[in-house]
Amino acid sequence: MAINWFKYSAPTTFYGLAGKLIPWFGISAAILFAVGLYIGFFVAPTDYQQGEFYRIIFIHVPSSIISMFLYLIMAGYAAMGLIFNTRLSSMMATAIAPTGALFAFISLWTGALWGKPMWGAWWVWDARLTSELILLFLYLGYIALHASIDDPRRADRASALLAIVGSVNVPIIYFSVQWWNTLHQGSTIKFSGTSMHVAMQQAMFITLVACWLYAIAVILARVRSIILERERHTKWITELPEVKN
Amino acid sequence: MSGLFMLVIRRDLMLAMRRRADVLTTLIFFVMVVSLFPLGVGPEMDMLRKMAPGVLWVAALLSSMLSLGRLFSADHLDGTLEQMMLAPQSLSMLVLGKMAAHWMVSGLPLVLMAPVLGIQFDMSAEALGILIVGLLLGTPILSMIGGIGAALTLGLRGGGVLLSLLVLPLCIPVLIFGTGAVEAVSTGLSVASHLSLLGALLVLALAFTPWVTAQALRISME
Numbered sequence: 001m002a003i004n005w006f007k008y009s010a011p012t013t014f015y016g017l018a019g020k021l022i023p024w025f026g027i028s029a030a031i032l033f034a035v036g037l038y039i040g041f042f043v044a045p046t047d048y049q050q051g052e053f054y055r056i057i058f059i060h061v062p063s064s065i066i067s068m069f070l071y072l073i074m075a076g077y078a079a080m081g082l083i084f085n086t087r088l089s090s091m092m093a094t095a096i097a098p099t100g101a102l103f104a105f106i107s108l109w110t111g112a113l114w115g116k117p118m119w120g121a122w123w124v125w126d127a128r129l130t131s132e133l134i135l136l137f138l139y140l141g142y143i144a145l146h147a148s149i150d151d152p153r154r155a156d157r158a159s160a161l162l163a164i165v166g167s168v169n170v171p172i173i174y175f176s177v178q179w180w181n182t183l184h185q186g187s188t189i190k191f192s193g194t195s196m197h198v199a200m201q202q203a204m205f206i207t208l209v210a211c212w213l214y215a216i217a218v219i220l221a222r223v224r225s226i227i228l229e230r231e232r233h234t235k236w237i238t239e240l241p242e243v244k245n
Numbered sequence: 246m247s248g249l250f251m252l253v254i255r256r257d258l259m260l261a262m263r264r265r266a267d268v269l270t271t272l273i274f275f276v277m278v279v280s281l282f283p284l285g286v287g288p289e290m291d292m293l294r295k296m297a298p299g300v301l302w303v304a305a306l307l308s309s310m311l312s313l314g315r316l317f318s319a320d321h322l323d324g325t326l327e328q329m330m331l332a333p334q335s336l337s338m339l340v341l342g343k344m345a346a347h348w349m350v351s352g353l354p355l356v357l358m359a360p361v362l363g364i365q366f367d368m369s370a371e372a373l374g375i376l377i378v379g380l381l382l383g384t385p386i387l388s389m390i391g392g393i394g395a396a397l398t399l400g401l402r403g404g405g406v407l408l409s410l411l412v413l414p415l416c417i418p419v420l421i422f423g424t425g426a427v428e429a430v431s432t433g434l435s436v437a438s439h440l441s442l443l444g445a446l447l448v449l450a451l452a453f454t455p456w457v458t459a460q461a462l463r464i465s466m467e
Contacts, residue, residue, distance in 0.1 A: 137414040144410055148401050157464040158397045162411060165393060165457060169415050172446070176418040180425065 011088050011227045012236050018220040025220065029213035036206030044199040053117045057200075060110040062208040063103040066215055067135060070100035074142075075167035078160035088223075090156035091230065093163065094146060095223040099215050101139035107132055127178040134173055138166045152230060249334045253342030254349070260319075261350045267315065272354045275308040279362045290367050297366035298376055298427035302420050305355050305384060310409045312351040313391040316343060317399055317462070330466060340462070341455040344385075344392045352384035372430045375440075379423040382443040386419050389454040396461035418446060 008014045040058035047054040074096040081090030111129060112122045123129070142159050149155035231237050238244070261268055282300045283293055320326040329339055359380055363373045394412035398404040426439035 134414050134417060137410075141411045141414060144407055145397060148398075148403060148407055154464060154467070158461065161393075161457065161461050161464060162397060165415065168453075169418075172418050173414075176421045176442075180421050 009086060009088055011091065011231055014088055015224055015227050015240075018224050022217050022220050022224075025213045025217035029210050029217060032206050032210035032213065036203050036210055039199055040203035040207065044203050045197055050118060053114060056110050056114045058203050058207045060107060060114060061204055062211040063110065064107040064132060065208065066211050067100055067103035067107055067132070070096055070103065070215065071135060071138065071163075071170065072167060074100060075163040078156075078163040081156055082160040082164070087230075088227075090160065091223050091226045092219070093160065094156070095219045095226055097139055097143050097146070098222070099218050101136060101143065103211070103215070104132060104136040104139060108136065127180060130180075131174050131177045134177070135170070138170075142166070249338055250342045250345075253339055254346045257343055257346030258349060261346070267312070268350050268354065271308050271312045271351050272358060274311055275304050275355050275358060276362065278304040278307060280365075283366075293366045294368060295431075297363060297368050298372070298424045300366070301359055301362060301376065302380075302383075302423050305352075305359070305380060306387060306413070306416055306420060308355060309351055309384065309387045309391060310412065312347070313388075313395045313408055313412070314405045316347050316392060316395040318395075318404075321399055321466075326462070327466065330462065336459040336462065337455040340392065340396075340458045341451075344388050344455065344458075347392070348385045348388040352388055356380045356384060368427075369431070372427050375430045375436050376423075376427050378440060379426045379443060382440065382447050383419045383423045386443075386447055386450045387416055389450040389458075390415050390419075392458040393454055393461055396458045396465060399462070399465040419443065422446070 008017050037058060040055055044055070046052055074093050077089045077093040077096065080086060081093060108129070111132070115124060116122050142163055145162055146155045146159040149158060228237060228243075279300055282296065286292065286296070317326060320329070330336060332339070356377060359376060360373050363376060368376070391408070391412050394408045394415075397411065398408045401407060422439045422443045426436045426443070429436045429439060
């Protein structure tokens with residue numbers, strides 16, 4: 001039996017699929033958030049050094065990880081849209097940008113809340129903070145460029161090029177900032193093992209998965225709106241039950 | 246190939262010489278921004294000496310943003326750019342020529358002006374020397390990365406501000422290594438690492454930015 005791998009690469013079919021998937025991702029994100037935060041706040045032990053303040057990592061770490069990965073995924077979709085000229089890839093890249101910017105902002109915000117009691121300052125010019133801030137700037141530049149070009153095709157292609165240039169630059173920026181200054185604590189989770197308590201690990205892992213599911217649900221919802229907006233002149237949109245009524 | 250390169254440079258330089266005010270504005274902007282800092286933070290020489298490389302580099306970054314809008318816009322408006330893209334020669338080479346001319350017009354004067362401003366900030370001769378070398382290596386990178394932004398924002402409303410928003414984050418490594426080299430002199434460390442990294446960035450930019458800018462121009466002009 002031949003499987004049509006490209007069936008869902010068309011906005012027409014993907015629109016329906018995304019609509020069916022959103023509730024699943026949304027509900028499981030909500031459940032996992034509840035479980036993860038419960039373990040994080042009530043089960044995980046108090047840290048011997050940082051007291052109760054460390055508990056912000058259950059939001060902070062997942063949002064930092066996701067903000068960085070989303071940029072690469074966005075650049076990947078943008079590149080696909082540029083190379084293969086597929087409509088849906090460009091729409092996905094556009095849909096990912098605001099969520100990525102949001103996670104970068106949450107990561108900076110929670111970092112500041114953690115920094116005040118631990119370092120005694122809301123903001124320090126540390127390497128990781130600074131590179132996260134620059135990442136937020138890159139997201140904002142992408143969104144601004146896309147928003148200021150009226151022709152959607154040119155907007156897609158121009159911002160795709162910017163995203164690719166940005167993703168080439170991300171490692172350069174990261175290392176240059178790291179050599180410039182480092183104050184942030186090193187990674188606690190390494191491939192060789194971790195010094196973290198099991199409950200902390202579990203809580204962080206669960207909230208990380210929850211954040212991913214949330215991000216996917218939101219991105220799918222946004223891409224549905226983009227499809228509706230871009231394809232509003234086509235016949236299949238006018239025949240959709242939610243559009244007809 | 247190199248004939249085309251020289252031709253574009255000569256043409257752009259001649260155009261710039263016919264409109265000298267544009268070149269001077271950028272330079273005056275650079276001098277003014279640098280002169281504002283002592284007024285803003287106070288005249289203590291110790292602090293100014295420490296701040297000098299950062300202030301000069303940030304001012305150079307800002308003034309090169311200021312002139313980037315003109316890189317392609319005049320040619321775009323009178324249709325020359327379209328003719329250039331139709332030409333059988335490589336568009337990347339042509340773009341590289343335009344970037345080189347842009348650097349000679351807006352980057353090189355800043356490099357020549359920097360020592361005078363450095364003396365105002367009481368920088369040592371050694372630190373000034375490294376600052377100049379750093380600026381010589383770094384300002385071409387600014388012109389080249391800026392070229393991508395200028396091509397992407399060609400003909401957009403509010404292009405100037407948008408251009409800075411796109412390009413400034415990408416220029417951060419240049420700023421870090423440029424000021425780092427001067428910093429290293431004053432603390433007695435080796436400057437070679439910073440300057441080598443700047444050189445590496447320059448080579449990378451030379452290899453990729455003309456091609457990326459050519460692609461961006463094609464996207465903007467279709």
